[in-house]
Amino acid sequence: MQYRTLGRTGIQVGEIGIGCEGFIGKTGEQVREMVDLMVAAGVNCIDLYTPNPQVRIGLGAAIEGRRERFVLQGHICSVWKDGQYKRTRTLTEAKEGMAEQLRTDYLDVGMIHYVDALEDWESVLKNGILDWTMYWN
Secondary structure: OOEEEOOOOOOEEEOOEEEHHHHOOOOHHHHHHHHHHHHHHOOOEEEOOOOOHHHHHHHHHHHOOOHHHOEEEEEEOEEEEOOEEEEOOOHHHHHHHHHHOOOOOOOOEEEEOOOOOHHHHHHHHHOOHHHHHOOOO
């Protein structure tokens, strides 16, 4: 695996990462096996996109005890409500969504989820989400 430095962060990220949607419908054992294969191949970047809490619970268990091996990217403004994914621009919901992601003590990278129009970006700014992301941990 070749690694690159992520911007000015100093974080080393493999050129190949994995997203969580491939874990949907998998047992905890299957997720652990997939994570073991990732580690063996040198894959260290996990994009946490999937607001489904069951997927994140399984992944959290699979990386337990080896959290420091991974670069975790969380999705800001993505929440699980009433059994389904929801995009939000509400600061309170954004905070709740980040707190639940993988139930780990920290995330390495945050990405504001699904900004595809000027109105979305203006809403992120107006509602204080960008300001808050500067200080979350």
